[in-house]
Amino acid sequence: MFRKAALLSLVLIFALAGAGCPTVRYGRVPPTARLEADLTPRVSTKADVLRVLGPPRGYGRAQLRAAGTPRDTWFYEAIVAPPSGDVRIKFLLVYFDGEVFDGYFWFSSLKDAPPILQR
Helix, strand or coil: CHHHHHHHHHHHHHHHHHHCCCCEEEECCCCCHHHHHHCCCCCCEHHHHHHHHCCCCEEEEECCCCCCCCEEEEEEEEEEECCCCCCEEEEEEEEEECCEEEEEEEEECCCCCCHHHCC
16 A cells, blocks of 8 residues: 555656756757848858857868868757757858858758747
């Protein structure tokens, strides 16, 4: 009898704890709307990108073509995971040729930027 009551208590505790889980947010929404308005490929610099987008969440190098030159790459991301399990994500990759802004690529998990990510 004691075992059943203890097991039932544990199940209820975990059920209630899971129901009260907060939404997990990671990163900051990349301001993709400002890319074309405030930055010009092959003209803007890394300093301009920092001014417009802020510091990246990470960086590295990427080679986009087999015969291409590797480019410095900065990335920006936002991930929102509500208790419902409907995880939403938005990534922005910014490419540089030396110190010069060379272009970008961004994508979101939804067709339009979801309202939960627009905060």
